[in-house]
Amino acid sequence: MGFISQHPVLVASIIKIAVLLFIVMTALAYLTWMERKIIAHIQSRWGPYYVGAHGLLQPLADGLKFLFKEDITPPVADRLVYTLAPFLALSVGLTAIALIPFGPPDVLIPVLRQQAWSVTDINIGLLMVFAITAIGVYGVALAGWSSNSKYPLMGGLRSSAQMISYEVSLTMSVVGVVLVAGSFNFNEIIQHQKGAFWHWNILGLQHGAFPQIIGFLCYLTAAIAETNRIPFDLPEAETELVAGFHTEYSSFKFAMFFMAEYANMITVSCLATILFFGGWLSPLPESWHWQIFLPGAGLVLLGIYCAYDTLTEMRGIARLQLAVVTALALGGGLLCLIPPVASVIQGPFWFTTKILVILFFYIWLRGTLPRFRYDQLMSFGWKLLLPVSLANLVITAFVMIWPWLRHG
Amino acid sequence: MSFVPISYYLVLSAILFGLGVVAFVFKRNVITIFMSIELMLNAVNLAFVAFARAHNQLDGLVFVFFVIVVAAAEAAVGLAIVIMLAQNRQSLSVERVNLLKF
Amino acid sequence: MSLAFILFAFCALLAVGGAVALILAREPIHSALALILVMVALAVLYLLLGAPFVAAVQIIVYAGAIMVLFVFVIMLLNMGVEEHTDFSKIAKFAGVPLALVLMLWVGHWLAHTPAAAAVGTSANIEPSSTEELSKKLFQQFLFPFEATSVLILIALLGALVLARKEE
Numbered sequence: 033m034g035f036i037s038q039h040p041v042l043v044a045s046i047i048k049i050a051v052l053l054f055i056v057m058t059a060l061a062y063l064t065w066m067e068r069k070i071i072a073h074i075q076s077r078w079g080p081y082y083v084g085a086h087g088l089l090q091p092l093a094d095g096l097k098f099l100f101k102e103d104i105t106p107p108v109a110d111r112l113v114y115t116l117a118p119f120l121a122l123s124v125g126l127t128a129i130a131l132i133p134f135g136p137p138d139v140l141i142p143v144l145r146q147q148a149w150s151v152t153d154i155n156i157g158l159l160m161v162f163a164i165t166a167i168g169v170y171g172v173a174l175a176g177w178s179s180n181s182k183y184p185l186m187g188g189l190r191s192s193a194q195m196i197s198y199e200v201s202l203t204m205s206v207v208g209v210v211l212v213a214g215s216f217n218f219n220e221i222i223q224h225q226k227g228a229f230w231h232w233n234i235l236g237l238q239h240g241a242f243p244q245i246i247g248f249l250c251y252l253t254a255a256i257a258e259t260n261r262i263p264f265d266l267p268e269a270e271t272e273l274v275a276g277f278h279t280e281y282s283s284f285k286f287a288m289f290f291m292a293e294y295a296n297m298i299t300v301s302c303l304a305t306i307l308f309f310g311g312w313l314s315p316l317p318e319s320w321h322w323q324i325f326l327p328g329a330g331l332v333l334l335g336i337y338c339a340y341d342t343l344t345e346m347r348g349i350a351r352l353q354l355a356v357v358t359a360l361a362l363g364g365g366l367l368c369l370i371p372p373v374a375s376v377i378q379g380p381f382w383f384t385t386k387i388l389v390i391l392f393f394y395i396w397l398r399g400t401l402p403r404f405r406y407d408q409l410m411s412f413g414w415k416l417l418l419p420v421s422l423a424n425l426v427i428t429a430f431v432m433i434w435p436w437l438r439h440g
Numbered sequence: 441m442s443f444v445p446i447s448y449y450l451v452l453s454a455i456l457f458g459l460g461v462v463a464f465v466f467k468r469n470v471i472t473i474f475m476s477i478e479l480m481l482n483a484v485n486l487a488f489v490a491f492a493r494a495h496n497q498l499d500g501l502v503f504v505f506f507v508i509v510v511a512a513a514e515a516a517v518g519l520a521i522v523i524m525l526a527q528n529r530q531s532l533s534v535e536r537v538n539l540l541k542f
Numbered sequence: 543m544s545l546a547f548i549l550f551a552f553c554a555l556l557a558v559g560g561a562v563a564l565i566l567a568r569e570p571i572h573s574a575l576a577l578i579l580v581m582v583a584l585a586v587l588y589l590l591l592g593a594p595f596v597a598a599v600q601i602i603v604y605a606g607a608i609m610v611l612f613v614f615v616i617m618l619l620n621m622g623v624e625e626h627t628d629f630s631k632i633a634k635f636a637g638v639p640l641a642l643v644l645m646l647w648v649g650h651w652l653a654h655t656p657a658a659a660a661v662g663t664s665a666n667i668e669p670s671s672t673e674e675l676s677k678k679l680f681q682q683f684l685f686p687f688e689a690t691s692v693l694i695l696i697a698l699l700g701a702l703v704l705a706r707k708e709e
Contacts, residue, residue, distance in 0.1 A: 112572070177571065185617070444590070449587065466565070478612075479577060482581060501596050502683050505596065508603050508604055515608045516698065523704075
């Protein structure tokens, strides 16, 4: 007990990291489910349906499959680097999520009195997230090199060259937001977007702000290229380079690359919501006090839909599984309707909703667009995206300096 | 102890610098020699930041910023030269680049 | 044995271990990885010394861009040229002990300067603010700042011209 009271920050951080790790790993698994279902529906088919009700246990089955597959290491591969690369990719991908605030900083953990919704609160949070994603390039480059084979090497080199090229545009497109908010601190950037949804940085219709729509579009494009997703995934496309830099990887190491890609997607979506869409703020004006019941109401509606599905469509064991989901949804919804819980859960609810919308957009792009050729990709990144983000930076800087150009 | 004295950081900086000198003198691969130069620059950066904390001024940090920028420029040009060297001599060993030796 | 001291000891060990690994590695790619480890350890030490902006710049620029350039060049040149390195004989018997003497002498001298007796990191120092650093950079050090921009431009042009194939 003495240790806990003497080091509240350390103990609270350990608890938060453990909880966040568990939640993020589950979210990664179910992000794969979401992706498969959405792409399937775009392509007029169903996607995973039989492993658990509506395919909800498919990620579990995939995880078990990856664990039990044979782990093949090519004999000519560089052992140390070959094993290091996926660990580096995954750990770096997960570390960036520690800096993200999921809710307001004034909600405290009961005994330890530390912030409940973010693991850390650094003054240069934004720079640190970019620093961590900069290290992520190594996972890809080293994986490609250490496999000691043609296709992975080409895929690794191309992929890491793409990542470092788009990293420049990514950082440039975000500086406009920093200029508007005047700080790198995530909480201050979010506080600057207080109000309703027209105060968010993407619309920026408040005193002392400038709309960052161009910044958001540049950021989104650079982020999709940075995470190696379609339309920018030539280095790891199956029809082009076998599987790119992770050709020679099997079972758990491949699963780690897979998870690292989704973790990067989640990080980039979290950044987009914080910087451009107001983070954990709600889109409705603060004077509408009934909005604290929205999370609970949403969960209850989901529970009712699941109940309807259980009773009408499902058969056999899927019915039992969906009944469990219904019970969880209804129970959680009713719990969130209690006012103390509802006011605490507001921040994370809106944050999660916005992340899910952006992830849906990501997956939608994957299902719809063809890919760029590699030289088109590189010339797009350097010759179009970087000048546009620089122009956005210069225009925002001019507007912020001259008061008569700003709103009010 | 509840604090770490600045002298510990300075000794660490000296050790890193010394190891950089050892790597510079004794390695034969051009790229590794280049990396030992970067190690020495990093050791000097650590000394600068330690002194900035000791004197409670920010000038040391500004200088670290410039050292990092200059190291970036030097690495770019130096590696371009190394690539040309490798293409011309078909080897990365400094012992092969001795045409100007008398 | 406060948390700051444990963290300092851990990062110092990582940094020295990385530097030794850079010397002892047989493949240049392992040396590059060791140097990246040194840079990340140093970034944590900068955080301990109350310079978060410099730590972030170190990771973004040094470990995240310059070392990526090194790794690229090693990977590209490895495709054609094989060169492992090893110590020469005189190094093992005369060189390394002399280098150790040099290090210890410089370290002793540095540790006994007047500034070195100052209190270092404690649990509640004020980290340097980015705003003050940028004010200094853009007011007092404006000319060096612009000069380094020109330097980077020259380096960019130089690298482009040098690395282009003869056509």
